[in-house]
Amino acid sequence: MPKPPSASSLTDHLGFWLRMVSNQVSQAFAAKIEARGVTVAEWVLLRALYAAPPQSPSKLAGTMGLTKGAVTKLADRLIAKSLLQRRPDPDDARAQTLVLTPAGERLVPALAAIADENDRAFFGALTAAERKALEKTLRRLAGHHGKTPFPTS
Amino acid sequence: MPKPPSASSLTDHLGFWLRMVSNQVSQAFAAKIEARGVTVAEWVLLRALYAAPPQSPSKLAGTMGLTKGAVTKLADRLIAKSLLQRRPDPDDARAQTLVLTPAGERLVPALAAIADENDRAFFGALTAAERKALEKTLRRLAGHHGKTPFPTS
DNA sequence: TGGTTTTAGTTTCCTTGTCAACCAATAGGA
DNA sequence: TCCTATTGGTTGACAAGGAAACTAAAACCA
Secondary structure, three states: OOOOOOOOOHHHOHHHHHHHHHHHHHHHHHHHHHOOOOOHHHHHHHHHHOOOOOEOHHHHHHHHOOOHHHHHHHHHHHHHOOOEEEEEEOOEEEEEEEEEOHHHHHHHHHHHHHHHHHHHHHHOOOOHHHHHHHHHHHHHHHHHOOOOOOOOO | OOOOOOOOOHHHOHHHHHHHHHHHHHHHHHHHHHOOOOOHHHHHHHHHHOOOOOEOHHHHHHHHOOOHHHHHHHHHHHHHOOOEEEEEEOOEEEEEEEEEOHHHHHHHHHHHHHHHHHHHHHHOOOOHHHHHHHHHHHHHHHHHOOOOOOOOO
């Protein structure tokens, strides 16, 4: 007597493959930037602050999809690495503003190059048309659900 | 004088969108199965063991893309929930084998239904053709890089 | 103006994973 | 047959986030 077959397979779910590929990409990227002494989350924060006006932790939490607590800790780490600086807000004693240090500013382009490289290495296997289609689909999905702070189209 | 523009934007990277959408899907799924008392990782392990021969932790670590240590802890949790059982290997005193308990077996189909539902809710916005294309692309990427133990085509 | 409510950030605790050190037991080789 | 190397699994330290409690400073308001 066969087992009840009523369970769809893991690999039937798009979500499963999405998670798998996403993990692969992130892990590969993490490995590559590790030499520069930063993690993926740190890169995202640095990038968000690069060439942008100094921002408050809570604003960054919003755009990065993290909680305030997470940003506090992330900022602590980046400050410890001298890539970031906390600056008091003259108008509001509660508030503060995060700014890259010169070292931070200098680091971003290098990391961006690595990110480009990683993306190429990973998605290079696809044709240009496939890449375009994938991007379009992902942006659509991202926009549809979660409230992304990034332009999805 | 404008800032050096030499850094590509975060949203230029497919990897970025992949991570974003993947997180959305996983979080939504996690929320839905929370009521059943399991996490996403636990679901993956349960599913991997369902209707399959009992397997060793290291083998599962391989197929799930986790370390042995992670599987040990995951198994501990599932055992605490009476969904899983550790069984000594008669031929090798070091080895063991993991098997679902009856409760575990019973739970999987319910979770699978939720997973189906979640996938539909998420990817329902796409046309059938888009879904097919996405799946094909993801499987290709997964197969290309990481040594996936799952059939990628 | 004095009291209450919001808001900005931090801290604490919990979960989950990695990595590396470790313990046993088995396999292999002189 | 020992002695060494490998393998299976566990453990402990640490990293990274989320949730909720907490602190201090504004803002609102009667």
